[in-house]
Structure formats: C-alpha cells, structure tokens
Amino acid sequence: GDSVTQMEGPVTLSEEAFLTINCTYTATGYPSLFWYVQYPGEGLQLLLKATKADDKGSNKGFEATYRKETTSFHLEKGSVQVSDSAVYFCALYTGGFKTIFGAGTRLFVKA
Amino acid sequence: NAGVTQTPKFRVLKTGQSMTLLCAQDMNHEYMYWYRQDPGMGLRLIHYSVGEGTTAKGEVPDGYNVSRLKKQNFLLGLESAAPSQTSVYFCASTTGSGYEQYFGPGTRLTVT
Numbered sequence: 001g002d003s004v005t006q007m008e009g010p011v012t013l014s015e016e017a018f019l020t021i022n023c024t025y026t027a028t029g030y031p032s033l034f035w036y037v038q039y040p041g042e043g044l045q046l047l048l049k050a051t052k053a054d055d056k057g058s059n060k061g062f063e064a065t066y067r068k069e070t071t072s073f074h075l076e077k078g079s080v081q082v083s084d085s086a087v088y089f090c091a092l093y094t095g096g097f098k099t100i101f102g103a104g105t106r107l108f109v110k111a
Numbered sequence: 112n113a114g115v116t117q118t119p120k121f122r123v124l125k126t127g128q129s130m131t132l133l134c135a136q137d138m139n140h141e142y143m144y145w146y147r148q149d150p151g152m153g154l155r156l157i158h159y160s161v162g163e164g165t166t167a168k169g170e171v172p173d174g175y176n177v178s179r180l181k182k183q184n185f186l187l188g189l190e191s192a193a194p195s196q197t198s199v200y201f202c203a204s205t206t207g208s209g210y211e212q213y214f215g216p217g218t219r220l221t222v223t
Contacts (some may be wrong), residue, residue, distance in 0.1 A: 032209050042153075043115070043201055043214030089153065093209040097161060098169070099144065103153040 002027045004102035006090050012108045013080055020077040021105045023090035025066075033057075033066055033073040034091040034099070044089060047075075085109045113137055115203050117215035124192045124222045132187040132218050134202030142205045144169075144196040144212065145177060147198040154201065160185055192222045 007022040025031065032051045036044040048057030053068035062077045073090060089109040118133045134143065141162050146154040156169030160179040174196060176188045185204075189196060199219050203212040 013206055033209075041202075041216070043216050044212075045214065046211045048209070095208070097159060097167070097208055099209070099212060101146075101154040103151055 006102040011104040016079045019077040019080045022071045027094045031092040031094040037090040038087040080109045126165045134185045134206040139164040140204035146201045182194045
C-alpha cells in the first residue's frame, strides 16, 4: 500500500547550519506531497506542498522538490534558526479520503 | 476565527471509564478527522467524516466511536478506556480530499 518513510531523528544542528530531512514515498498513481510542522505543544500546520512531479514547494526559507524518478520529497533549508526547532512530518495524498503521514522527524537547533 | 478547537486539553482516566473529546471548527469544512499521535508512529487515523451525519473508520478505530451531528462538530468517544489508549489526540478539518488539513492543538489523554 501507499506509505511514507522519513529519516529518523532527532536531528541536532547549530544555528545557521544547512538542513536536510529525507522523505521517500511509495504510491500508486500521482500523489500530492506535503510537509507539515508541529511546534511544541501545538497541532500540525502545513509548511509547504507540491502537487506534481518537478514542482518545488517553498515557505519560510524551506524548500522541497517533488522527484518522481527517485520517489522523494526531501525538505531543505539553507540556514536554520533556533525557532525552527519542531517535529516535521512528510505526508502524501493519492486519492480517497485520507492523507498518509510519516512518523515525523524531530529537529533541535542549538544557539 | 478560532480555526479548530479541541476540548479538553488534558485528561486522566482510570481504566474502564468513558469520556468524549469534542472538536469544533468554524471554517465550514466538510471533512473532519480524528488522529492519535504516539512516539515513533506518527499520526494514525482513527475515524473520519466527509459531511454532517456521516462517519467512517480509519486505520485504528477499535475502542472508539464518533458522531457528526452538526457540520462544525466532530465528537470522539471512548466507551471503556484502556491504558493502550494513552496518547495525544488531534482533530483536523479540510475543505476536501487532498487539500491542506487544519489541526487543533491536541488533547493529551492518560489512562491509568
């Protein structure tokens, strides 16, 4: 069945470091792909999305490119801040009524 | 515009007790969802609703019941709580399949 696999965390970085969080997927058809972020004590909120191959989603300095050939949607940011500390979820939608979420990757950014 | 709200924020139950979690949204969304979040397992869908008066099972529905009597509200019930239901519960809503989901702040439930 359809699934999402994220790199295990936690990921610990110093401020201004480069961030990559890997996400790969298995899906039939042509899914839409999402990254959600969960700040401490809050619910998830959409960070960015891409709906077709080669699309790049971007928001708040984060980017992810929908790569159909490698079935990947890796999240990147050039210079992280302490305020980026959160849990990041990759998700996919292939049809029907459900969105499938990955297990989440916790990011700690040190000052 | 409050978005998605959840009541209560925290709750401790004894095994066998019952309770109802309330989710309310003011965005006129058709679809609503209940998830549970457990360490290392991400979000798992419990039940969902595609409109007022409709409900359907997700991937982990056992031990839970739901109702959607009004479009803006989605209730999650635990009839006889078990320690395995200790979790953080999130409600979400959306305008339709595949669109952005809007999440509530969560309810942390502990069953002893």
